[in-house]
Amino acid sequence: MAFLELVLLLLLQRTFATLEVLPPSTQRVLNGSSVVLPCTFSISKMPFDPKYLAIIWSFQGKQILVYDNKGITKAPRVTFDVEAVKDGRASLTVVNVSLSDGGTYSCLVVYSPERTERNIILEVQVMPTIILPKQTVRTESENTLHCQAVGFFPRDIEITWILDGKTQKQSLIREPVKNEDGTYNVTSDVTFTALKNKNLSCIVNHGSLHEPLQEDLQLIYEGTSAGIIAACVIVPLLIFLIAGVLLWKRKPRRKALGSFIIRDIEAPPKLIDGEEATLHCTVDNDPEDLCVTWWIRRSGQEQEIKTSQMRGHSEEEESLLDTSYVIRSQRDGHQYKASLSFIPHIERHRDVTFICRGVYGQHQKEKTFHCKTVYGKPKLSQPVIRSLFISGEVKYLLNLEKFYPKSIKIIWRCGVEKTEEILTSTESLSDNPDTTYNISSEVRIPEDRHKDPAFRVQVTWEHKSMDKPESRELSIRDPDYRWTPVVEEIQIPRLFHGSATTLQCNISEYFPDAVTVKWLLSPEHSAELYEEINTANNQRIISRRESDNTYSYTTSLTITPTRGKHQGAVYICLVDHPSLEKPIERRTGRLQVYAKPQMLVPIEKTIANSSRVQFSLNLRNFYPKNITISWYFENTSGKLEISPQQTVSTQDNHLTFNVTSVVSIPLHLFNDQQTKILVMWKHESMEMPETRSLSFRDLPWRPHVVSINVPKLEDETKATITCDISGYFPDHLSIFWFIKKDGNLTALPIESSKTERTYKISHKEKRQKDNTYSCEASLTFTPIIGSDQGSEIICRVGHPSVEGPIERSSGPLHIGEKKPILNFVKQLFNDKVPSVTGNKKTEEHEQHLIMGAAMLPVLFVTAFSNMLYSKPQNIESMTICRHYSLYGQACKHTP
Structure with missing residues (x-):
């Protein structure tokens, strides 16, 4: 336990x-x-x-x-x-x-x-000891000698016999015999025929020996120098015997039989369960052959206490795990001291009597010690337990076990330094099968009191088994305090130059709710210089209550990193709590600030010469320097990579970089309308590559078509209509002319068999200074007022850069009279006279012509005067009507 x-x-x-x-x-x-x-x-x-x-x-x-x-x-x-x-x-x-x-x-x-x-x-x-007794042998007879190895351990052993330098094979080792102390004895026999041999050796080899033991025996034969040998042995023995008798006579004699005295047994004032106790018994005037034994009396029955120790050894000690009784004895002059050591047990030794009994001859004396009570000390089975309640209180629980007797006193105190107060506790007492007792004592203390690191809780208990009270003192700074903050590493997203981001640090498992957080910034080249960051978190922290009644909080810091300030810098989150001797520190490590490539302007397109187009990609403000830009040409035939020319430059003192990537594409590759130019760039700051796609229609040089330029048109007078087109590239321009009459669109040129008039189309193209092209498209034709009046001339321009054709219209044509007077005459004589048709000449026609010629001056004056107030058509109509009336002709006039 x-x-x-x-x-x-x-x-x-x-x-x-x-x-x-x-x-x-x-x-x-x-x-x-x-x-x-x-x-x-x-x-x-x-x-x-x-x-x-x-x-x-x-x-x-x-x-x-x-x-x-x-x-x-x-x-x-x-x-x-x-x-x-x-x-x-x-x-x-x-x-x-x-x-x-x-x-x-x-x-x-x-x-x-x-x-x-x-x-x-x-x-x-245990090393063996060799016993090789001297034995006589008979010459030329078979002899058997014995050699013993005694008191050895472990059991395995080897015994070898050597006779005059030769190993004897006629030997036998018997089965080892185990002694009471756990060691072994073994006997080896050798049988040989003596032929005046001189020396016999017994050699013992054992695991406890660094080298074999050897005992040598000089062989003695029967009838050989026996008298001399006996004299050499017997004479010294007689000398020692006589000297011993004289000394014995001079030795003082013990006191008379039965004069020894046994004192009262000395015992500890208290016998404590589980703690070794020793009883001392002293005998004065002890006879030399006095026998002192220890006995135990339980329920009227006596039993002698046995021990593995040998009487008379003054410093013998018990085996490491010998939990029984240990007896020691020592004789000092005429005083004999015996002691009995044992470990008291509440059940085993309650109401037990120990007896120290001395016996000499027929005389016996004894003293007793009665174990009335064996005390059990309260055992603190585990440290004082602290637990949390939803109410915010902290419960302190003390468990004491296996104490006897029942009465025990427990006092709880708490406070800061000298301002202590005694707390009211709740106790729960229970008994054990071995007649001992257990007790649980608890108090509850509000959360707020634990916010002071100097706050202490002390519990003290007193019991009869204890020499002095024991106590435990607890504080929030104890090493075993369970609810110190657990601070995770700072969560760092990828940092991009100029983009706001948030650093986060999770704090959990703390109690009470008294955590504080401070953020510091250490520049790149300084390990000791810190700049404190002012945040709202430093002023107010709202913790979350978890299911285990501890608190948690996530502190965050929003920054807008820049390459100049934050590259290589370190952010530090310091978390403090009353349970901590010093704040817990978490560091970000040296920051890496990325800058994404920025495409501030679209891909530039320039005309290199008449046959190539150049594309330029400009990416700015990125970091680190390495960047990959790939160009591809793609059409219906496949995809082909193009090698660009790249120029990298630095910006802001090498804080960021710029790159310009340029490719030149032959113009003929754009003949396929499905042609595309692809560019893709990859950079460490980007999660995915970016791509741009360009087609022919993305080229900026689309044709600019102005309005059709229409001159003043006169009936049957040749005229030229023009349309100016500029700013296009390449020169793949298509121009079509159309005439629109009565909603019908007719492509030009056309030829008329009736009028024998034609439409002539021409284009004049030239290169401009910016390498684009311009074109003047013209349409030459002879308008006829009768057929072309109100028609529209349309110029339709096509180019690969535009999805549909560009059209420009002249609007309804306005064709004026060629010469008003001549027209009038013509109308008069050709159109308005019904009898005059075609080339037929009749007599009536001739008369009209003569009369008309005579009337010309009058008609001219009349027409001229009317022109000031009326349209030519009306003038002519009115004049013609008058003319017809002179001849008695009917005429309908429409004003």
């Missing part, structure tokens, strides 16, 4: 590191010596914070050492170098190793929130 408590505590810490633990897999050591179990660890985030570190050593699944920020607890006979932890060494030293210490050890290193555990196997070895 203690281990789980520790891990839960450490996992609440907010640290981030990579942990690696490196112990070897196996370690070997000789019995009785000391061994270092190496365990090293490395943490990527150095130097590490010792508050988040814990080291737990276990043996066969049970803890023998715990080291954390509260200190160190360990079993006897193990040592731990606390200073070495700073260098990543967590090695454990075990002293006075015994066979029971062999097994699997575990080194667990926790650096919150990571934990890594590695195992190491300790193999304890």
Whole structure:
């Protein structure tokens, strides 16, 4: 349980590191010596914070050492170098190793929130001892000798016999026998026929030995120098025996039988569950053969306490995992001291009596110690728990477990420095099957009080099992405080020169609602100079309440980046909160400001010469410099790439770049009306390439057709109508003339068999200074007032650059009389006289002509005077009517 408590505590810490633990897999050591179990660890985030570190050593699944920020607890006979932890060494030293210490050890290193555990196997070895007794052998007879290897571990062993330098194959090793202490004994027999051999050797090879052990025996044959050898052995033994008797007689004798005294058993004032306790029993005037034993009396029954320790060893200590009773004894002059160590348990030792009993001969004395109560200390199973409520309060919960007796006092306090107040708490008490108790105590504190970093909450508990009260103090600055702001990296969109954009940073999981945000700008060539950005966010922050009752907020900064100010600069978002010792900082990294190519003017088209057209694309204000521009020529035959000529220039002191890309296209390629010129450019600032398409009709040199120039037309008088066309290129111009009469359109030229008149069309084309063309189109014809009066002359101009033809109209033609008087005469004599038709000459016709000639002066004067007031047609009509009336002819006159 203690281990789980520790891990839960450490996992609440907010640290981030990579942990690696490196112990070897196996370690070997000789019995009785000391061994270092190496365990090293490395943490990527150095130097590490010792508050988040814990080291737990276990043996066969049970803890023998715990080291954390509260200190160190360990079993006897193990040592731990606390200073070495700073260098990543967590090695454990075990002293006075015994066979029971062999097994699997575990080194667990926790650096919150990571934990890594590695195992190491300790193999304890005990070196063998050779026993080769002296034995006599018979010459020329078969002899069997014995050699023993005793007290060794592990079980595997080899024994070899050598007789006068020769290995004996007639040997047999028996099955090893296990001793009570876990070691082994084994006997090897060798059978040989003695032929006056001199030396026999027993050689033992074992895993605990650096080199084999060898015991040599000089063979003794029966009847050979036996008297001399016996004399050499017996005489010294007699000398030592006589000296021992004399010393024994001079030694003071113990006091008389039954004079020993057993003092009252010394015991701790309190027996605490789980904490080792030692009872001391002292015997004065002890006889030499006094036997002191420990007994336990439970429910009226007595039982002797056994231990694996041997009486008389002054410094013997218990096995690492021996949870039973341990007896130690020591004789100092005439005083004998015995102690019993054990770990009290509430259920096992309540109302138990321990007895220290001394026996000498037929005499027996004893003292008792009665365990009336075994106290259970309150265990803090986990750190004080903080939780949030929708109301904004913070609940603090203390859980204490397995204490005895029931009475316990818990006090909560809170405040800033000396202005503390006692809080009203709510307790919930429960009991356990082992007669111990658990208690939960909680208080609730409003959110606003936590906005002060100096605010503290303290809980203290007192219990009879404790020498002094224990307490925990909590603040918003504790390392295990759960609701510190989590600040994500700044979200940076692509930055474009002159285009407004927004930087965002998400902040979440904080409590209370007291976060502040500050934005800073660091120029490109300065690592320490910062410019604070004033934003509305710095003044007011409206947080969002999340489902877990924490808060979140997204801070944003809108900027209009420019290459001059922001290229290579760094924006910094500083987030502060009462739970933080210092603000959390997030940086954008050096900004990259792009500038998109701008097409400020359309593609320029110029006439290079009479046979080529030049296209120029101008892109401005882009960054970085590299840009790709591709030109293509496309028609019904396919698509062909054209190599351009490009010129790149800088602008604004190399902050942005301009480029001009030019291609020259032969004019004949435009004969296909489906011809297109395509240009495409790609740049790092653009998500997709841009394209422009040009056709013949996108050329700017379309024909400009002015109105038809119509001269003054006279009946039957040749005239020329002109139409001026200019500004077109190329010279693929088509001109058509039409005459429109009574809504009917007739193409010109036409020939009339009646009038024998024709239409003549001509074009005069010439090149202008700007390489465009101009043309004067003309139509020559002889208008006839009778047939052409009111007709329209239309000039229709066609060019590849225009979708439909361009038409210009003369409007209704107005044809004047050629000579008014002559016309009158003609009308008079040819048209208005009914008897005069064609070329027929009659007598009546001649008379009319004679009379007409005579009347000419009179008619002329009359007509001239009427011309001042009437139209010629009327004049003629009136005159003709008069003329006809003179001859008695009827005439209808229409004014």
